[in-house]
Amino acid sequence: MGAAATYPFKEGGYTLYSCTTCPFARRAVRAFNAANVPYAVEEIDLTNKPEWYPQVNPRGLVPALRTPDGTILVESLVIAEFVAEQFPEAELLPRDPVARAQLRLFIDKYATEVTPNFYRLIKSADKGEQDALKAKLAEGFKAISAELDAQWQREAGRGGPFWAGDRWAYAEIALASFLEALPVLEHYRGFVVPSTDEFAAFHRWNKAVQEHPEAARAYPGRDTLIAAHKKFVPDA
Template identity: 50%
Template sequence: MPVESNTISAEYPYEENGYTLYSCATCPYAQRALRAFTMAGVPFRLVEIDLTNKPSWYHIVNPLQQVPTLRTPSGDILTESLIIAEYVADQFPAANLLPTSALARAKLRLFLQLFSTHIISAYYRVIRATADSMLAEKEKLLEGVRVINGALEKHWGEGDNEGPFWMGSRFAFAEVATASFVHLFRVVDYYCDGGFEVPDTKEYAAFRRWAGAIEADPAFTNVKPDDMKLIASYKRFRPE
């Protein structure tokens, strides 16, 4: 829950003895950290960074000038979205965002790596595609969806986990890390010639069930950026 504050240092704004999250509403990586904090229910100060016109002081917070960045109560600075989200999950275990066993955590990390390799990278290739390459890039993205569909089917088939989320009935760390990218299908659909949709067939059924559960959950909708603002923010990736 973001908190109001007038605390401003001589160098950059932050919450004294509290958490400060530097973020951008349309950045899918930044949404990971914001969603983790929101689900943990801990007070934090939210500082929005305009990535097209960054504040003159932001290089002091993060020399790479990327989001998200977290300033902890001790003054330590953390960067990288998954590192920040995992820090929040470990710091506030009552939120139950992460599995407790080492094996379950390892399987979760493998799933997130699979998602990054087969979905996230494919998004950007589609959005950047020219008319000549669009069809091939759309098919590669669908191939990635099939990979994730298979991973979800396998995971739900193990033990008593029947979904619709990675940890069963709860929106947790897997969804914190992926929800904003599931939302990017709307961006891909907007910029694709002929649109883009994950087919409603058996080979995509697990993925569609998971994505539908994500987009219906308050943990997603409470952090979700406006669709048209999100779409507009990706225009810069389109070929001239």
């Protein structure tokens, strides 16, 4: 069978190389779950990776996906979008090009204005720097809340509480993993998203995401996430 036989995979099916505590890997898991597509999972211990894993992803990162024809895909959003486009009947992505572009911009805004400051705050041991990062995070969540308010006025998201209106879809697949990690910030840094009107749309969306069954299917649990992030916290 050649080189393909030197690492584990599901013959004729999809194999997802994942890690339960990795937010990027959970994106891929949630894409397959939401599309209702069968797949096999190979759990990768990122602190003790299997000797064969570089054959799957030479960079050693998760997630990675082996498709039925043996093609390997990497990067969480690439895999999630592949699933959404490969199984359009699941309607995870909007068909309208403008709506699809607005969705991508929303995900990018979270990735640039929230996620980096989340990790910077976790890793910071300086109180002054932490206070500055908390202010930046608050501004980032305010911007996300404003984007949700705008989306819920559009036909593609009319009324919410999800980006696609009343449907859990690609925005939630892409971002649920990061929303469920917010208690980690509260635990280690005492940061919570403010409860003022400027953040109301964010809180409505976050509540809907956390309570949806698709979130629960891949949620590793609060204590597990807190423990998994401890390695990033210099003063823990």
